[in-house]
Amino acid sequence: MATPATANRPTPERIFKTLNAYQQTAALRTAIELDVFSAIGAGANTSAALAAKTGAAEKGVRILCDYLTVQGFLIKEQGRYALTQESAIFLDRKSAACLGSMAGFLGTGFAKSNFDSLTEAVRKGGSVWREGHDNTKPNDEFWVAFAKSMAPLTVPSAEFISGLLRAEEGKPTKVLDIAAGHGMYGITVARKNPEAEIVALDWPNVLQVAQENAKKFGVADRYSVRAGSAFETEMGSGYDHVLLTNIFHHFDTAGCETLMRRVHEALKPGGKAITLEFVPNEDRVTPPVAASFSLVMLTNTDAGDAYTFSEYEKMFRNAGFAKSTLHPVPEMPQQVIVSEKSA
Amino acid sequence: MATPATANRPTPERIFKTLNAYQQTAALRTAIELDVFSAIGAGANTSAALAAKTGAAEKGVRILCDYLTVQGFLIKEQGRYALTQESAIFLDRKSAACLGSMAGFLGTGFAKSNFDSLTEAVRKGGSVWREGHDNTKPNDEFWVAFAKSMAPLTVPSAEFISGLLRAEEGKPTKVLDIAAGHGMYGITVARKNPEAEIVALDWPNVLQVAQENAKKFGVADRYSVRAGSAFETEMGSGYDHVLLTNIFHHFDTAGCETLMRRVHEALKPGGKAITLEFVPNEDRVTPPVAASFSLVMLTNTDAGDAYTFSEYEKMFRNAGFAKSTLHPVPEMPQQVIVSEKSA
Numbered sequence: 001m002a003t004p005a006t007a008n009r010p011t012p013e014r015i016f017k018t019l020n021a022y023q024q025t026a027a028l029r030t031a032i033e034l035d036v037f038s039a040i041g042a043g044a045n046t047s048a049a050l051a052a053k054t055g056a057a058e059k060g061v062r063i064l065c066d067y068l069t070v071q072g073f074l075i076k077e078q079g080r081y082a083l084t085q086e087s088a089i090f091l092d093r094k095s096a097a098c099l100g101s102m103a104g105f106l107g108t109g110f111a112k113s114n115f116d117s118l119t120e121a122v123r124k125g126g127s128v129w130r131e132g133h134d135n136t137k138p139n140d141e142f143w144v145a146f147a148k149s150m151a152p153l154t155v156p157s158a159e160f161i162s163g164l165l166r167a168e169e170g171k172p173t174k175v176l177d178i179a180a181g182h183g184m185y186g187i188t189v190a191r192k193n194p195e196a197e198i199v200a201l202d203w204p205n206v207l208q209v210a211q212e213n214a215k216k217f218g219v220a221d222r223y224s225v226r227a228g229s230a231f232e233t234e235m236g237s238g239y240d241h242v243l244l245t246n247i248f249h250h251f252d253t254a255g256c257e258t259l260m261r262r263v264h265e266a267l268k269p270g271g272k273a274i275t276l277e278f279v280p281n282e283d284r285v286t287p288p289v290a291a292s293f294s295l296v297m298l299t300n301t302d303a304g305d306a307y308t309f310s311e312y313e314k315m316f317r318n319a320g321f322a323k324s325t326l327h328p329v330p331e332m333p334q335q336v337i338v339s340e341k342s343a
Numbered sequence: 344m345a346t347p348a349t350a351n352r353p354t355p356e357r358i359f360k361t362l363n364a365y366q367q368t369a370a371l372r373t374a375i376e377l378d379v380f381s382a383i384g385a386g387a388n389t390s391a392a393l394a395a396k397t398g399a400a401e402k403g404v405r406i407l408c409d410y411l412t413v414q415g416f417l418i419k420e421q422g423r424y425a426l427t428q429e430s431a432i433f434l435d436r437k438s439a440a441c442l443g444s445m446a447g448f449l450g451t452g453f454a455k456s457n458f459d460s461l462t463e464a465v466r467k468g469g470s471v472w473r474e475g476h477d478n479t480k481p482n483d484e485f486w487v488a489f490a491k492s493m494a495p496l497t498v499p500s501a502e503f504i505s506g507l508l509r510a511e512e513g514k515p516t517k518v519l520d521i522a523a524g525h526g527m528y529g530i531t532v533a534r535k536n537p538e539a540e541i542v543a544l545d546w547p548n549v550l551q552v553a554q555e556n557a558k559k560f561g562v563a564d565r566y567s568v569r570a571g572s573a574f575e576t577e578m579g580s581g582y583d584h585v586l587l588t589n590i591f592h593h594f595d596t597a598g599c600e601t602l603m604r605r606v607h608e609a610l611k612p613g614g615k616a617i618t619l620e621f622v623p624n625e626d627r628v629t630p631p632v633a634a635s636f637s638l639v640m641l642t643n644t645d646a647g648d649a650y651t652f653s654e655y656e657k658m659f660r661n662a663g664f665a666k667s668t669l670h671p672v673p674e675m676p677q678q679v680i681v682s683e684k685s686a
Contacts, residue, residue, distance in 0.1 A: 010427075010428045010429040010432050010433070011429075011674065012429075012433045012442050012496075014415060014416075014429065015371070015429070015433055015434065015442060015445075016445075016449070016632075018367045018368060018371045018414065018416075019368055019371060019372070019445065019446060019449040020368070020449060020635075020639075021364040021365065021367040021368045022364065022365035022368040022369075022455060022458060023458055023635075023638060023639070024361045024364040025361060025362055025363070025364045025365040026365075026458040026459070026461040027461065027638060028358070028361045028362060029362070029461075029462075030461045030462040030465055033462050034462060034465065034466075055466065056465045056466045056468075057465065057466060057467055057468025057469075058468070059468040059469075059641070059648075060464060060465035060466060060467065060468040060469075060641060061465060062627075063465075063637040063638050063640075063641045063648070064465050064638065064641075066623075066627045066628050066634055066637060066638075067634075067635055067637065067638040069628040069634075070628055070629075070631045070634050070635050071361065072357060073357075073361075076626065076627075076628050084353075085353045086353040086354075086355075086357065086358070089353050090353070090355045090358055091358065099355050099358060102358075102359075102362065103362060106359070106362040106363060112365060115365060115366055115369040116369070118369040118370065118372075118373045119372075119373040119376050119377060121403060122373055122377065122399045122400065122403035122404060122406075122407050123377075123398065123399045123400060123403060124400055124403065125399075125400025125401070125402040125403040126400075126402075126403075153355075280409075283419065284405075284409045284419075285409050285412040285413055285419050286413075288413045289359075291409060291410075291412075291413050292363075292366075292410055292413050294406040294409060294410065295366060295370060295406055295407065295409075295410040296366070297406075298402070298403060298406045298407075305402075305406070331354065
């Protein structure tokens with residue numbers, strides 16, 4: 001079928017939309033902060049009712065909700081707002097799947113102010129945020145915020161990893177969770193496998209969040225911690241599995257190899273290193289989320305990147321793992337790399 | 344045709360994309376600042392060549408260009424980057440239609456920092472940027488940046504307005520251009536009609552930009568200026584047309600009426616007020632660009648808004664104009680309202 005000529009005529013629409021895209025972030029964050037979605041879910045569906053419920057000006061709420069309607073987060077009919085299916089599931093705090101806490105991390109101060117210096121970061125080829133103090137250094141405040149905000153997101157990947165480790169078979173297993181953060185990857189294994197013992201490694205204040213979660217999910221008796229850097233702290237040994245979730249992308253290839261060599265040493269023969277990562281294809285421009293992640297690392301780390309599978313395979317081989325295999329996490333933008341230590 | 348169930352399963356994809364949307368703005372601005380598009384247009388199509396040409400790190404340029412490819416601004420094939428048709432037309436500085444200068448205004452300091460306080464603006468129902476000093480007050484620096492950046496954008500609307508005024512008929516015409524900015528609306532009328540005399544009104548430093556443009560386009564001999572506020576400066580009288588382009592959205596309805604009453608007085612009988620505006624439909628959520636503009640006014644002005652046509656019609660009636668008519672500008676998100684003073 002022929003496409004009408006006008007449909008292909010270039011317009012500057014995408015350029016405008018992109019130059020104003022920061023407004024979308026601000027609007028969604030504000031709506032989450034004011035808890036507008038929960039208020040609408042609870043029946044406050046006019047700007048007057050929402051103003052009363054949120055304590056905001058009626059004009060402010062009306063303009064915000066209209067904007068959110070344009071962006072597809074709300075429905076407006078006869079002057080009344082309603083949640084979309086997506087907003088009801090992921091943005092109303094009474095929903096179990098609510099992701100509202102992510103707004104406490106994504107699009108906030110640290111990452112956002114680094115993006116204000118993106119031009120300098122591109123010039124330099126790395127973060128310009130306080131030389132030598134990028135987010136790979138001890139930064140409890142940042143990583144505590146991360147741990148508290150991002151836990152809801154981990155569910156599909158954590159379940160997938162537990163499945164890969166056959167946690168439900170219930171065999172005695174010793175798991176090291178490196179850069180544990182909220183701890184949910186290790187905790188999920190422990191929940192599925194009553195015979196699993198988890199050792200979590202992270203900065204001291206971050207480990208408090210992980211320990212709280214271990215308690216909350218009833219696995220605290222099988223949960224111990226090691227505080228400090230993944231590059232320096234004594235890791236212990238004889239592990240069946242070592243989890244490396246979202247850590248390699250912060251470092252250069254030499255750093256990744258060093259870390260993976262330590263992991264190789266900590267594993268028992270036949271043990272597996274489990275890496276969760278954004279892994280772009282070899283073209284580095286697909287799939288979109290994994291490929292875009294490089295830019296986040298450019299602005300936020302001294303030397304990090306989103307590495308391709310061939311790059312990981314080479315680094316892990318140099319660290320002693322003869323073979324690695326790639327496993328896409330269903331419906332998520334990340335992938336798992338399984339690397340087995342020779343028996 | 345039945346849609347597969349999974350196609351309708353809600354995912355948090357849009358939420359993530361929106362919380363990270365500010366990164367899109369940063370990436371495009373950085374690419375324009377480093378003039379990456381012109382460099383690619385000139386044949387530097389690998390990260391190494393682009394690094395050499397822009398003075399940026401190769402890793403930085405590679406990650407930026409990959410991200411721009413994901414966003415649809417570049418094409419990548421066999422490791423080489425190429426401009427899309429859209430980027431070649433609107434982002435390569437050697438193109439006559441290049442809009443790169445807009446990045447000097449959109450998504451920069453002033454507007455962006457106001458959006459950092461969006462939550463407070465929604466609470467208050469207006470800008471929190473230095474109470475009483477929003478962008479409707481004399482702010483030469485801001486409006487000079489605007490005037491210099493946004494001129495390329497005015498072409499289609501300026502041509503459309505000239506057509507509505509039948510400028511090409513060449514009748515003697517006296518035109519007042521209120522809040523002239525870059526001056527391109529009045530200047531376009533003057534270019535089409537050698538018998539048109541233009542009076543431009545704006546803040547003093549902004550008028551310098553307009554006068555430079557009048558000179559550049561060869562109409563300086565028929566171009567005079569009145570410096571000051573549209574609410575206080577003596578406007579003169581006997582005008583055939585008064586242009587009010589992108590001004591009303593900065594004020595509350597009382598302010599709009601006051602201004603329009605002054606315009607009514609300045610027009611000769613049968614003269615026309617020509618308003619160019621973002622005019623959302625009565626539902627305030629369509630069409631997208633006009634409807635979204637309310638949020639920009641909420642954050643940047645004390646009392647502005649994107650008004651619907653029925654609101655404008657009422658304000659203009661109160662100001663003395665019995666009838667107003669609405670005219671969409673082809674392929675642009677704005678509309679023109681023509682209001683005639685009784686003969």
